[in-house]
Amino acid sequence: MGRYLIRRLIQAVFVLVVISAITFFLFWATPANPALLICGKNCNAETVAQVNATYGFDKPLVVQYGQYMQGLVSPGGRTIGSEGNERNCPWPCFGESYQNGIPVWNSIKDAFPATLWLALGAAVLWLVAGVMLGLIAALRKGKFIDKLSVGLALFGVSFPTIVFGYLLLYLFIVKLNWIPFPDTANAALFSVGPVKWLQFYILPWITLALVFAALYTRITRANMIDTMNEDYIRTARAKGLDERTVVFKHGLRSALTPIVTIFGLDVGGLLGGAVITEQIFSITGLGKFSIDSVLSNDLPAIMGVVLFAAIFVVLANIVVDVLYAVIDPRVRLA
Amino acid sequence: MTLGVSETQSPDEGLPTDALVETAEAKEIEGRSPGEIAWARLRKDKVAIISAIVILLIIAVALFAPLIVKLNGFPPDQFNKVDANGNPLLNTRDGGIPIGGLWGSGTSSEHWLGIEPQNGRDIFSRLVYGTRVSLLVALGGTVIAVVLGTVIGMVSGYFGGWVDTLLSRLMDIMLSFPSLLFVMALTPVVASRAQDLFGMPDNNTLRMGVLMFVLGFFGWAYLARIVRGQTLSLREREFVEAARSLGAGPNYVLFRQILPNMLPTLLVYTTLLLPTNITAEAALSFLGVGIKEPTSSWGRMISDASAWIESNPLYLFFPGMALFITVLAFNLLGDSVRDALDPRAGRS
16 A cells, blocks of 8 residues: 555655646747736847846756746745845745736736635535435436436536526526625635635535436446445345445445546546636636636746646545545555 | 348338349348348438438538628628618617617518628628538548547557557547647648648638547547447458458458448547537637638637627527537437447447
């Protein structure tokens, strides 16, 4: 187990290095000269040269990449800025925004809690809803409730987030007036209290959870139907166990194993920001931060948020594989 | 009549002529190919038929967009601030909200789905032209993804060894990318690259090409994994061994022996990838990195309409419903095709 973990971690680092390299060269090799982008309207050869020196654009791309990675790896961070105006960018250094000079890491740290709340709340919602619906559908296969769940699941999978999100926003905020318009101040649980916080997050949670809940309903139903046809379930029934024990202890446990995998990966993917949901409900999380950076061509910010998101995806992969082995005794990690 | 035919269905109940020809052939060779059986099954599936009709209608709208708009009489980019009699259509004092119509949307016998606030462009015409953009981009992205995924998956599975290791790692890495985030970040970069490469201005033709490329580039890895797995098992089959022992080269085996056996998988995957890409295109245009003004796309319309959700909710409703119905129809058809091709896999 220990050796397996170490091997996976080394692999993960390798994957992250590849992703960072690809991202860096794709973004920094753009013909749109970043120096021109920064100095804006009053640009002349002198200011361009100055900007180039300040940000280090005059060095070869490989050197720039090396410096960038140094800021992420070395515990002291790295030095940025031109000669005479050097400053330390503490670890982990993702550079400074071209737009406002704020260190990218600070922006990421500020935006992350909102994304975290959004992702975790939605995850609880879709896991509970999806597994319950799927379970009920599987146990009542062919009955009305099964057909209803299958229909709902198909409906949910096909409902684009943009459409569903605005539908909820219109219905509950504009039309029924049950919930006030989203105010970013209410995203902080500890300063505004749970009621306002819940009001702020409830619609985004439902919006984000819908597609996942639909997928999980389908997966749980299919797995549960397969599992309940296994021989060991018949054995469990034959030896006189009550149905509840058979369904929950013998059936569900095995049917849920694949769900754990997908759940880990889905949550890991969302921690990098749920762009559309955040955009619809004006949540200032990582998704909003990333789209704003993209629209303003803020390369260090884009690069930072993409790498940050990739870290979660890669870590989620490892966590899932380890959990899989813990839950399913047939899997042995080697 | 042979047993194989009568078991599944009787062929002489009001079938279209081409189907009769098919079944007649089937009788001659005593039995039907899996494809024919699946086709027969699909034709009995009411959901599949209805979704197929809806999809054909949507494709027709996309193809004949200029004709349909001529019928309506308002080009998608025309500002309609006054009607034929010179009466204003927009309330200038109220921020440009349409006058009259259902729920302040400006619907009338001329403007069937109302007009945009502020500019007064006809929403029906924009929706019709938006269908074109959405379908074209999704189709392009899907074709690129399927071709890339099939070729890379087959090569990886067939040759094995270091080629397989390399390509499999590549698939892993592609699947580890935070995909929407990356697509979103990359679209402007690719657009400016393409601009330089082809010497084109950053217009919407270029944008559509870029969107297709980006969607295709980030969509192939999942399919490649499936194709690789199937190739691994197919290459051990007797008919492949027979072909190889007769001296067939890898090209022949891959494209003549293995690819035809993979067509059902590819068909299902393509029908399910299309709606994903339609949604993705809408999402990107909604976020402002996809199609830009003045070309209309559903995502762009939803983004524009979101500012008017309080005063003119129908403006948001129409493109939203167009998107929903299209995606639903493709998903339903995809499910039905899968069920028809693989009777054991239930509708899960």
